[in-house]
Amino acid sequence: MNKPNIIGVGGNPRNNGNTDILLDHFLMGAESEGGNTKKVLLRNYSIESCIACEACRKAGTCIRFHDGMELLYPEIEEAKGIILGSPTYNYNITAPMKAFIDRLYPYYDFSDERPGPYSSKLEDQG
Ligand SMILES: Cc1cc2nc3c(=O)[nH]c(=O)nc-3n(C[C@H](O)[C@H](O)[C@H](O)COP(=O)(O)O)c2cc1C
Numbered sequence: 001m002n003k004p005n006i007i008g009v010g011g012n013p014r015n016n017g018n019t020d021i022l023l024d025h026f027l028m029g030a031e032s033e034g035g036n037t038k039k040v041l042l043r044n045y046s047i048e049s050c051i052a053c054e055a056c057r058k059a060g061t062c063i064r065f066h067d068g069m070e071l072l073y074p075e076i077e078e079a080k081g082i083i084l085g086s087p088t089y090n091y092n093i094t095a096p097m098k099a100f101i102d103r104l105y106p107y108y109d110f111s112d113e114r115p116g117p118y119s120s121k122l123e124d125q126g
Pocket of ligand 1: 012013014015016017018019020087088089090091092
């Protein structure tokens with residue numbers, strides 16, 4: 001089986017809600033354009049909040065927590081695109097989605113000179 005190249009990440013705690021429906025439609029669109037897709041529902045993963053230990057700057061990945069992100073990092077590194085789906089909770093994304101995004105911190109390119117513009121280690125994913 002081909003590896004997924006588009007990951008749809010759902011940050012909605014509720015099952016079968018609006019975000020699930022929207023995400024399914026986005027992924028159907030990606031499939032219809034030839035993409036291999038995978039849906040990742042954050043509610044099925046245990047993901048700690050980033051604690052800003054900054055160890056990933058040297059290690060290149062998160063070494064503080066051994067949680068659901070360990071399963072997701074390899075898939076993110078293989079992916080050509082990530083679609084983020086979140087309901088609005090108090091004018092913002094949900095807490096699980098925020099935790100997920102914060103845990104992508106290892107993908108900043110820390111070799112860049114500081115202060116300066118930020119770049120991503122994943123910017124050449126296609
Ligand atoms: C804790 C909480 C906070 C919410 N805050 C907002 C909000 O700020 N603005 C808004 O338009 N809807 C808000 N909503 C409504 C949700 O965005 C709405 O119910 C949405 O459909 C939930 O997504 P889901 O259907 O994928 O579960 C809130 C709902 C909850 C439970």
